Amino acid sequence: MIDNIIHAAIVMTTPLLLAALGGLINRVGGIVNIGLDSMMLAGALVGLIVASESGNWMAALVGAAAIGALLGLLMSLAVTRLEANEIIVGLGFNIAVAGLVRFFLKSAYGTSGTLNLPDVARLPEIVIPGVADVPILGALLSGHDPLTWAAWIMVPATAWFLRRVRLGLRLRAAGAAPQAARALGLAPLNLRDASTVFAGAMSGLAGVYLSIGVVGIFNEGITAGRGFIALAAFYFGRNHPWPTALGALLFGFFDAFQIRMQGRGVPAELVQILPYAMVIVVLTVMGITMRRSRARGRS
Amino acid sequence: MARSLAGALLPLLIAVLVAAVILALAGHNPFDVYRLLAIESFGGVKRVAATLAAATPLILTGLATAVAFRAGAFNVGVEGCVFVGGLAAAYVGFTFVGLPAAVLVPFALAASVVIGALWMLLPGVLKARLDVDEVVTTLMLNFIAISLTAYLVNGPLLAPGSANSATPMVDAAARLPKLMPPSTLNAGFLIAIALLVLYWLWDRSTASGFETRIAGLNARFAIASGIDVPMLIIKMMLLSGAIGGIAGGIHALGTVGRFVSGFSPGYGFTGIAVALLGRGSAVGILLAAILFGALATSGATIQLFSDVPIEIVNVLQGMVMIFAVARFGWIFARRRRAA
Amino acid sequence: QDKRAALIVAQGGLGDQSYNDLANSGFQRAIEETGIEGRAVESDDVVAQAAEILRRASDAGFGLIVDLEYSHGEPMVEVAPDYPDTDFVILNQVREGDNIASVLFQEQEGSYLAGTLAALVTTDDSIKGINPEPIIGVIGGTKSAGIDKFIAGYIEGAKAANPDVEVKVAYSNNFGDPSIGLQMAKAMFEEGADIVYQVAGGTGMGVIQAAKEEGHYAIGVDTDQDGIAPGAVLASMIKRTDVAVEEVVKGYAKGEFPGGETITFGLKENGVGLSEMKHTKDLIPAEILEKVEQAKQDILSGKVKVWNVVDQGYPDYLK
Amino acid sequence: MSVERKAAASTSRLGARGVTRRFGPVVANDGIDFDARRGTVHAIVGGNGAGKSTLMRILQGLDRPDEGSVVVDGQPVTFAGPADAFDHGIGMVHQEFMLVPGLTLLENLVLSHEPTNRLGRIDRKKALRAARELEREAGVELDWNIPVDKAPVHVRQIVEILRLLYRGADVLILDEPTAVLAPAQVRELVSLLRKLRDEGRTIIFISHKLDEVMDVADDITVIRNGRKVASLPSSEASKEILAEMMIGEVLAPPKARDSKAGPAVLEIKGLAALDPAGNQRLHELDLAVHAGEIVGIAGVAGNGQDELALAITGLGEVSAGTISLGGSDVTRLSLAERRKRGFSYLSPDRAAEGLCLVAPIRENAIAGHHRWPEFCGSGVLKRKAIARHVDDLLDRYNVKRGSSDLPAGSLSGGNQQRVAVARELDGDPKFLLACQPTRGVDIHGIAFIHQCLLDFRDRGGAILVISEELEELIALSDRIVVLYGGRRSGEVARSSAGIEQIGRLMLGSTA
Numbered sequence A: 001m002i003d004n005i006i007h008a009a010i011v012m013t014t015p016l017l018l019a020a021l022g023g024l025i026n027r028v029g030g031i032v033n034i035g036l037d038s039m040m041l042a043g044a045l046v047g048l049i050v051a052s053e054s055g056n057w058m059a060a061l062v063g064a065a066a067i068g069a070l071l072g073l074l075m076s077l078a079v080t081r082l083e084a085n086e087i088i089v090g091l092g093f094n095i096a097v098a099g100l101v102r103f104f105l106k107s108a109y110g111t112s113g114t115l116n117l118p119d120v121a122r123l124p125e126i127v128i129p130g131v132a133d134v135p136i137l138g139a140l141l142s143g144h145d146p147l148t149w150a151a152w153i154m155v156p157a158t159a160w161f162l163r164r165v166r167l168g169l170r171l172r173a174a175g176a177a178p179q180a181a182r183a184l185g186l187a188p189l190n191l192r193d194a195s196t197v198f199a200g201a202m203s204g205l206a207g208v209y210l211s212i213g214v215v216g217i218f219n220e221g222i223t224a225g226r227g228f229i230a231l232a233a234f235y236f237g238r239n240h241p242w243p244t245a246l247g248a249l250l251f252g253f254f255d256a257f258q259i260r261m262q263g264r265g266v267p268a269e270l271v272q273i274l275p276y277a278m279v280i281v282v283l284t285v286m287g288i289t290m291r292r293s294r295a296r297g298r299s
Numbered sequence B: 001m002a003r004s005l006a007g008a009l010l011p012l013l014i015a016v017l018v019a020a021v022i023l024a025l026a027g028h029n030p031f032d033v034y035r036l037l038a039i040e041s042f043g044g045v046k047r048v049a050a051t052l053a054a055a056t057p058l059i060l061t062g063l064a065t066a067v068a069f070r071a072g073a074f075n076v077g078v079e080g081c082v083f084v085g086g087l088a089a090a091y092v093g094f095t096f097v098g099l100p101a102a103v104l105v106p107f108a109l110a111a112s113v114v115i116g117a118l119w120m121l122l123p124g125v126l127k128a129r130l131d132v133d134e135v136v137t138t139l140m141l142n143f144i145a146i147s148l149t150a151y152l153v154n155g156p157l158l159a160p161g162s163a164n165s166a167t168p169m170v171d172a173a174a175r176l177p178k179l180m181p182p183s184t185l186n187a188g189f190l191i192a193i194a195l196l197v198l199y200w201l202w203d204r205s206t207a208s209g210f211e212t213r214i215a216g217l218n219a220r221f222a223i224a225s226g227i228d229v230p231m232l233i234i235k236m237m238l239l240s241g242a243i244g245g246i247a248g249g250i251h252a253l254g255t256v257g258r259f260v261s262g263f264s265p266g267y268g269f270t271g272i273a274v275a276l277l278g279r280g281s282a283v284g285i286l287l288a289a290i291l292f293g294a295l296a297t298s299g300a301t302i303q304l305f306s307d308v309p310i311e312i313v314n315v316l317q318g319m320v321m322i323f324a325v326a327r328f329g330w331i332f333a334r335r336r337r338a339a
Numbered sequence C: 001q002d003k004r005a006a007l008i009v010a011q012g013g014l015g016d017q018s019y020n021d022l023a024n025s026g027f028q029r030a031i032e033e034t035g036i037e038g039r040a041v042e043s044d045d046v047v048a049q050a051a052e053i054l055r056r057a058s059d060a061g062f063g064l065i066v067d068l069e070y071s072h073g074e075p076m077v078e079v080a081p082d083y084p085d086t087d088f089v090i091l092n093q094v095r096e097g098d099n100i101a102s103v104l105f106q107e108q109e110g111s112y113l114a115g116t117l118a119a120l121v122t123t124d125d126s127i128k129g130i131n132p133e134p135i136i137g138v139i140g141g142t143k144s145a146g147i148d149k150f151i152a153g154y155i156e157g158a159k160a161a162n163p164d165v166e167v168k169v170a171y172s173n174n175f176g177d178p179s180i181g182l183q184m185a186k187a188m189f190e191e192g193a194d195i196v197y198q199v200a201g202g203t204g205m206g207v208i209q210a211a212k213e214e215g216h217y218a219i220g221v222d223t224d225q226d227g228i229a230p231g232a233v234l235a236s237m238i239k240r241t242d243v244a245v246e247e248v249v250k251g252y253a254k255g256e257f258p259g260g261e262t263i264t265f266g267l268k269e270n271g272v273g274l275s276e277m278k279h280t281k282d283l284i285p286a287e288i289l290e291k292v293e294q295a296k297q298d299i300l301s302g303k304v305k306v307w308n309v310v311d312q313g314y315p316d317y318l319k
Numbered sequence D: 001m002s003v004e005r006k007a008a009a010s011t012s013r014l015g016a017r018g019v020t021r022r023f024g025p026v027v028a029n030d031g032i033d034f035d036a037r038r039g040t041v042h043a044i045v046g047g048n049g050a051g052k053s054t055l056m057r058i059l060q061g062l063d064r065p066d067e068g069s070v071v072v073d074g075q076p077v078t079f080a081g082p083a084d085a086f087d088h089g090i091g092m093v094h095q096e097f098m099l100v101p102g103l104t105l106l107e108n109l110v111l112s113h114e115p116t117n118r119l120g121r122i123d124r125k126k127a128l129r130a131a132r133e134l135e136r137e138a139g140v141e142l143d144w145n146i147p148v149d150k151a152p153v154h155v156r157q158i159v160e161i162l163r164l165l166y167r168g169a170d171v172l173i174l175d176e177p178t179a180v181l182a183p184a185q186v187r188e189l190v191s192l193l194r195k196l197r198d199e200g201r202t203i204i205f206i207s208h209k210l211d212e213v214m215d216v217a218d219d220i221t222v223i224r225n226g227r228k229v230a231s232l233p234s235s236e237a238s239k240e241i242l243a244e245m246m247i248g249e250v251l252a253p254p255k256a257r258d259s260k261a262g263p264a265v266l267e268i269k270g271l272a273a274l275d276p277a278g279n280q281r282l283h284e285l286d287l288a289v290h291a292g293e294i295v296g297i298a299g300v301a302g303n304g305q306d307e308l309a310l311a312i313t314g315l316g317e318v319s320a321g322t323i324s325l326g327g328s329d330v331t332r333l334s335l336a337e338r339r340k341r342g343f344s345y346l347s348p349d350r351a352a353e354g355l356c357l358v359a360p361i362r363e364n365a366i367a368g369h370h371r372w373p374e375f376c377g378s379g380v381l382k383r384k385a386i387a388r389h390v391d392d393l394l395d396r397y398n399v400k401r402g403s404s405d406l407p408a409g410s411l412s413g414g415n416q417q418r419v420a421v422a423r424e425l426d427g428d429p430k431f432l433l434a435c436q437p438t439r440g441v442d443i444h445g446i447a448f449i450h451q452c453l454l455d456f457r458d459r460g461g462a463i464l465v466i467s468e469e470l471e472e473l474i475a476l477s478d479r480i481v482v483l484y485g486g487r488r489s490g491e492v493a494r495s496s497a498g499i500e501q502i503g504r505l506m507l508g509s510t511a
């Protein structure tokens, strides 16, 4: 039971974590990306098609990341070069891409909603011999796919990138003080574009994880608003990779948990409220402790 | 003058062009589609009425969002207020059967206002007192509102004999009067316009509107000027919630006649776009709401006359949002500098 | 022919892999065969635009309007009298009116058979992928009376076949999220279930996928989903919305319309029932299939009356 | 004219030829020529809005001239951007700080020229070594690992200059670097600049403070209304000559007046206050300001002035003691409540707190007073009355503006400050807390604002002035209280106020 919850929680966390880390980098670079969901959706679709055509999951990842990156670039250009409001552009991308995906399915495949293709290459599972059968540890470490591993490796990598790498430092500068960055001869707008392209690529991977990692089909509702949950995760983490990962894990865990809570006397809808309520509770507690610690510093 | 008009129309033009390319690629004649869209949204009194009816909830959610933005609170939780407000109004409307319309309608709307405002109390207080980010809390509250109302409408408030999650129909006395029968355009539209006018007056000529604007533009300055900004944020979040609630109430009493699953197709989120597109001004909100209302109505009915998939409306809507907030000035500016 | 028919698509839109798609396929078949003009109308705001769409279609000269959206019942009653020359059809509910025909499905009857089948199979561990525990599951797309009508019938059928059987019930709250469907089904399999019935549209694709991955079984819904994952879908509870729509449209083309009547599609009318189990019937012992057939006869003869949540409210076993 | 020829005779490192830059109808730079000679400090002086910053931005490649060109080593060049200018050895410290909040001092130092290994990883050891070397060169010591937001102003200033050196600039453009520094820090900066010049670097230095200019500059260029008035060696200049060139007239300093101090309006007893991080920065302070009196607070920045101001406004945290206004205790009251009791506050941070730059000038001039009965009846603003009142008020304060409907950000810095002063003195409050009342304002504006404060005092107002400009304190105050380490280190009466004595008190020796 515990093992299964852990395993399911990790599975449900992966897409959130991928998109949240992308969104985090984007926000550090100065753009709040509301359009993550659209990039996930496109990644899920393109990834599935590539996985079916090529039979190669790595090609599918590349395809999904590429389409996400392309959408990210378009969105970023609208924000940085056309000076459009990032929130509206993000909402606009969500609406327009959802429409385009349906439009594309109808025009190209004569189907709507779901795309079920033959010979879809799925993500392989990495079973670690010896560890696999150890309780808890096995569920934590074994039987996950490469993308899940990549997502978790990205957490310290992102932290390291932002603190220690030249590009990370410049990105922080571009986000926090674009004028200053410009005066130093950096190109804050280009950096911003790069961060949105990255967010798009990560969201594309998050999407393809859902389509070829989890189920092997595409459905127009496959993201189920996970782009917004990812947004909540990096807001929750206040742009720090580890707390953001914790936020994503919290959502993933509750997703896995609520599935198993159902049928135990609690109405399904109320169980589904839990993760969202938890975020509010945690933020409130954090707010109160921060206020306390300030007050303690005083006395 | 000519320039500003061009500035307003250019984005629409670009959106229309992009969508036209997509249409043409898919083998549709863009001109026919656009002609149909225009006819179906503004061609005749009935169609205009349908457009205005569709615009009504968007005016209100746009206004609700704008009110919070004014005070510097990025409230994305109006969608949740529409849900709880709609359910509250419907509950009053089908429970207190027998009251005269003059009592029942205000009672039901008041319920939606109170619930909507209360729904925004927590994020308002958390932002004002503990500096908790309102974007996250209000976004979370949307999901909570949707699940909570779904629970209520499937269980305690489910209409007997209904195969769908729906409350019973509200009493006839609770329905808002229609303005142009048989169109669904109803008194809710007048309420929305009245609130818009009040907003315009409030923003323009009241001390509180002034304080709110200043607080939204520069909170430190407002505080130094002696304005209680945290309290103001709480008040404006409550007001935003109240307007979001009444959007739901009006939708329940005026259009749908009950609370039912699929009650709001995202009015709250479209409202964010309406508020931002309308630049927070009363007239801007009205025009933006009518634009989105027109796309919603005509998008559905053009399918009766053309094979064009409804998705083209989503594409158009998305493109309009993206380009309407874009500034094209830099293109001209750069040309000048280069010269 | 200048006859025109409109199909108003319900919430969720086309592509839901169930109700809307199925009805639309019947609609398309009928207009192709009869040659009349037909249009399917989707809307992002279908609930609020009920009356506007119904009136617009009537004004535009559509003689037949088939409405799939449940919340359009009341608006239709309001609109129909203004358009006596238009024929209206509403599904899943009964509405009064000379020019309104109502179509009802007895999904609970077909679901009863699915429950019977699942309860009998789940303890027969001679079948590959079946464990001896009497545990089965069902996943609904949302908690609502329309979905619980399926679920209650399923439970009733299961309990009738084996009173000791435990039926796990869960809702995905989403008709288009296959990954949550997959996770939910896996959770049920972990807890000992080996057969899960899905009543969740696109989410159900994930349930079938989970059955395939875990080597257990899913039961499909609405269409014959046995072929989606041959061998992993035990059976499908078919609901012939397509047939219903097709017949109505064809009748309209011929100038017939059952105005004011209620057409019921139950087991008897062959409007609901189990698929032919092309890929699985050889796995299942003949005696089980016979018992299922017996249950069907009991319903047809009226010996068994299956609980209908919509008409009767919730039974004790599904509060 | 002979002066100019002489200046041009030495080798020019950086200069301008006929540089013109227009912003709509405003001609910010109008055919400006000048040359900064290699190895000299070249000061640019001019009133507010004269066009100094615009010219500097052009020299640094941030902006481009509409006409004319920048010359480097005598050759006309067109910079593609600041990076390009840097490649020519030209760097600038802007009027507004250009450090990135959230980054440490070290990160800010190396930003855009980070020492890295092959993978793009920043080599922190190398960076720190470079930082230490620069420290030694400049004769300062810094904690490089604190975030820039926690560093005091003068440290940030030094980091900005070191950053230019780090990047190998040999032409340093400094736009009003001393505006926010205390006298001791200014001296430190000036000696640093001298040192850098003696090592052969070229420095272009903008300031409104003619003393400093005379002190440090080799050459001086005066700009007025976008045009160059003159370039001359400092040996041929004097404060009076420069002032005349800048504004076309010589200002008489405000005349001293006897104070007729009345009853105490502001009374502070045993005050202890905390900074936003919760550290106690003010200890057991007693202070009174009487009607018809100006009291000045002097001190090196960071000795409790900020906390005192915050405590008096009610925006900060008071841990002990009382503050009373007009006899009633206001220690626990909000700023709004204090304002209702006749309190008035001129913020030191004009752009962020003193004004709302994106709001119309009119709204800036009325904010806080908008609920007065003459402007507001039952919550509705009397727009006509407000417009009339504001236009009259701003005319009285000589605010140069297009229309009062334009955003306050469209005003020059000096005029912005006039708006703030006008608002705070409007309606004759009982007490005014004036923090850095003339920061970044030109001579003309300073004189005007000082006169306004003195007039207010003569009408019986009480003023507490907190300023980093000693001359300003001496010109205005009847008494000057000096803070050191959060405690009162002494008090000097106007009649006996001397810079030396105050300077000693500021450094902690008790009188």
Ligand SMILES: Nc1ncnc2c1ncn2[C@@H]1O[C@H](COP(=O)(O)OP(=O)(O)OP(=O)(O)O)[C@@H](O)[C@H]1O
Binding pocket: D023, D026, D047, D048, D049, D050, D051, D053, D409, D410, D411, D412, D413, D414, D415, D440, D441, D442
């Ligand atoms: N963004 C702008 N748009 C239009 N005009 C502006 C803008 N910014 C400044 N101005 C105009 O520039 C003039 C001077 O502004 P500026 O801020 O450069 O003054 P300044 O010389 O820096 O003053 P100070 O020394 O007080 O800071 C003002 O008259 C103002 O009208």
Ligand SMILES: Nc1ncnc2c1ncn2[C@@H]1O[C@H](COP(=O)(O)OP(=O)(O)OP(=O)(O)O)[C@@H](O)[C@H]1O
Binding pocket: D023, D026, D027, D028, D029, D046, D047, D048, D049, D050, D051, D052, D053, D054, D055, D095, D412, D413, D414
């Ligand atoms: N971006 C801008 N847009 C419009 N006008 C501008 C802009 N920047 C500067 N100006 C105008 O150019 C003129 C010169 O401004 P500049 O900032 O160069 O003055 P300054 O001499 O630096 O003044 P200060 O001493 O106050 O810093 C001002 O009148 C200002 O209005």
Ligand SMILES: [Mg+2]
Binding pocket: C121, C122, C123, C124, C130, C131, C132, C133, C134, C135, C192, C193, C194
């Ligand atoms: Mg079993």
Ligand SMILES: [Mg+2]
Binding pocket: D052, D053, D054, D095
């Ligand atoms: Mg300047």
